[in-house]
Amino acid sequence: TLILGLESSCDETAAALVDGNRCILAQHIASQEAEHAPYGGVVPEIAARAHAERLAPLIEATLSDANVTLDQVDAIAATAGPGLIGGVMVGLVTGKALAMASGKPLIAVNHLEGHALSPRLADASLEFPYALLLVSGGHCQILRVEGVGRYQRLATTIDDALGEAFDKSAKILGLGYPGGPAMERLAREGDPKAVPLPRPLVGSGEVHFSFAGLKSAVLRAHESGKYTPADIAASFQQAAVDCITDRLRIALDAMGPITALVVAGGVAANTSIRQALETIAENRSVSFVAPPIALCTDNAAMIAWAGVEHFTLGHSDPLDIAARPRWPLDPDAEPVRGAGV
Ligand code: ATP
Ligand code: MG
Ligand code: FE
Numbered sequence: 001t002l003i004l005g006l007e008s009s010c011d012e013t014a015a016a017l018v019d020g021n022r023c024i025l026a027q028h029i030a031s032q033e034a035e036h037a038p039y040g041g042v043v044p045e046i047a048a049r050a051h052a053e054r055l056a057p058l059i060e061a062t063l064s065d066a067n068v069t070l071d072q073v074d075a076i077a078a079t080a081g082p083g084l085i086g087g088v089m090v091g092l093v094t095g096k097a098l099a100m101a102s103g104k105p106l107i108a109v110n111h112l113e114g115h116a117l118s119p120r121l122a123d124a125s126l127e128f129p130y131a132l133l134l135v136s137g138g139h140c141q142i143l144r145v146e147g148v149g150r151y152q153r154l155a156t157t158i159d160d161a162l163g164e165a166f167d168k169s170a171k172i173l174g175l176g177y178p179g180g181p182a183m184e185r186l187a188r189e190g191d192p193k194a195v196p197l198p199r200p201l202v203g204s205g206e207v208h209f210s211f212a213g214l215k216s217a218v219l220r221a222h223e224s225g226k227y228t229p230a231d232i233a234a235s236f237q238q239a240a241v242d243c244i245t246d247r248l249r250i251a252l253d254a255m256g257p258i259t260a261l262v263v264a265g266g267v268a269a270n271t272s273i274r275q276a277l278e279t280i281a282e283n284r285s286v287s288f289v290a291p292p293i294a295l296c297t298d299n300a301a302m303i304a305w306a307g308v309e310h311f312t313l314g315h316s317d318p319l320d321i322a323a324r325p326r327w328p329l330d331p332d333a334e335p336v337r338g339a340g341v
Helices: 033-039 044-066 084-104 109-120 163-173 177-185 214-226 229-255 271-283 299-314
Strands: 002-005 012-021 024-033 075-081 106-110 130-135 140-147 152-154 260-264 286-287
Touching: 002 044, 002 084, 002 260, 002 299, 012 044, 012 177, 012 299, 024 044, 024 299, 033 044, 033 140, 033 299, 044 084, 044 299, 075 109, 075 299, 106 109, 106 299, 109 130, 109 140, 109 163, 109 260, 109 299, 140 229, 152 229, 163 177, 163 214, 177 271, 214 229, 229 271, 271 286
Parallel strands: 002 075, 075 106, 130 260, 260 286
Antiparallel strands: 002 012, 012 024, 130 140, 140 152
16 A cells, blocks of 8 residues: 655645655655744635645655655545645645546545554554543543544543644744754753642543633743743643643543554654653553654644555545645544633
């Protein structure tokens, strides 16, 4: 099996070739960080235009690196949502055009499913069902991954996603965009106990996340002039870890048997969060799986891999399938006030 994957849902334009043996034959990724940095966040119109300019050359480079032609590919997998609709449309329409020209099937991939299955690309021994903490720029969810296309969502955020909280807090501290990696770096120089920040909903028995209050507390702490940015960053990161630990305890108790605790999404790059999850997994005697950082942040290898999983099951999608700005992994989960999906 050989799948070409395309990703364009946010601010990374990417193409990758992945085979059924979990080999990433080639991949190219172009980040738009520099274009969006002056605005402190992703500007949808700029993102869509940049995807439109870059995607085709990245696909050409990916095919030529692997010395592969479209005839040798089994299917084209493209992100079809959720995400910024202009960007999603660029990738999906490109995928449709390639599928039409080559006569190969199209697989319309849910970007969140790409994140959710990425640990199986990294680790061949990871079996369903597993517990997944999906923490990214737009999402913060705890899911039971029961199989390809089968997700039970136990928790989501009632306001901000965790990556969003990292980014907004970084902006308050003047660290620039994207904020997550900068916050983590600065936190290493600070004292995680220095600033008394809230742990929203901890101890309430609530399974969902909330990070808006934490971000506001970061703003107040910064404006008070009493704390260094490093101490605020370290205290913020500790508060985030405490919230995740508490919510996971409740969700895992309610979840039923699992093979592993797995983390995915851009925030999974964070070392403190990984360490906390490793401890939780140890205490529950399940294995802990975290994909390498390059597979955690947005990339096309995870989209190609989701394509491999679907292709193996005989799935494909019609060429009139629509791009979707919102696309929950678990459509049965009760929508929560203000939640990401
Ligand atoms: P979604 O997948 O929900 O549509 P997205 O694609 O923008 O959102 P990802 O690329 O998966 O999100 O993740 C980006 C987020 O990860 C950003 O919010 C970024 O700040 C955060 N992030 C990246 N590295 C780190 C880190 N080391 N610590 C904390 N957060 C991080
Ligand atoms: Mg990004
Ligand atoms: Fe993402």
